[in-house]
Amino acid sequence: MTYTVSRLPAAQVKADLQRIWPASLRGIGNVDERLWWYAQAPAQCDDVFVLCDDDSASRIVGTAGFEVRAFAMAGRDVRAGLRCNLAVEPAHRTLVPGLRLVREVRRVTSSELDLAYNFPNQRAQPLFARAGYHALAAMARYVPI
Numbered sequence: 815m816t817y818t819v820s821r822l823p824a825a826q827v828k829a830d831l832q833r834i835w836p837a838s839l840r841g842i843g844n845v846d847e848r849l850w851w852y853a854q855a856p857a858q859c860d861d862v863f864v865l866c867d868d869d870s871a872s873r874i875v876g877t878a879g880f881e882v883r884a885f886a887m888a889g890r891d892v893r894a895g896l897r898c899n900l901a902v903e904p905a906h907r908t909l910v911p912g913l914r915l916v917r918e919v920r921r922v923t924s925s926e927l928d929l930a931y932n933f934p935n936q937r938a939q940p941l942f943a944r945a946g947y948h949a950l951a952a953m954a955r956y957v958p959i
Contacts, residue, residue, distance in 0.1 A: 816868040817875075817911050819918040824852035824862040830874040831862065838901035848899070857882040857893065863922075865915050867906065876902035878915040880923050880930065892928035900938060909944065916945045 824831065832845045842848060852860055865876030880895035897919050902911055923930035933953060934942045 815906075815911075817906075817914050818866050818868055818872070819914050820864050820866065821861045821918075821922065822864055823860050824849055824879070825860075827862060827864055827874060827877075830864065831877060834874070834877055834901050834903060835899065838903065839899065851881045852879065855881065857884055859895070862899070863915060863919055865902065865906070865911055875906045876900075876911055876915055878919045880919060880927075882927070885929060887929065894929040894931065895923040895927045897923060897930055897932035900934070909941070912938075912941045913945055916941060920945065920947075 828845075828849065831849065835842045835845050835848065852858060852862060859880055859882050862877055862879040864874045865878075866872040867875045878897070878900045880897045883894045883896055885892045885894045900912070900915060902915070920930070932942070932947075934947075939949075
């Protein structure tokens with residue numbers, strides 16, 4: 815299989831996001847609420863990265879993106895990107911498709927933003943390691959019981 819990654823307005827691929835996100839992202843909730851980050855957030859990024867299966871008439875089979883955040887660093891304001899929404903359909907969850915998405919988002923955020931970070935889940939950590947990422951620290955999540 816061959817894959818390509820494109821950067822498109824989230825609104826243009828909304829139907830694909832509504833199909834892929836609920837099946838791939840745990841706790842996604844309402845897809846329209848998640849799309850708010852791409853269209854209406856104070857420091858928005860309108861685009862999402864889509865993974866297309868070139869062997870299936872360029873059908874969108876995965877997504878990734880980043881949400882822009884404002885940070886203060888060393889006494890100055892910076893634009894930071896939280897890399898997020900990495901989702902690939904189960905039939906395409908092999909190393910190459912995920913790497914293409916992760917590497918393209920990394921390339922773009924590294925060139926357009928002052929700082930970029932992500933919190934991959936346990937299943938995605940090997941993919942991020944293969945893409946050249948290194949953990950800075952561990953993060954624990956706490957929930958009320």
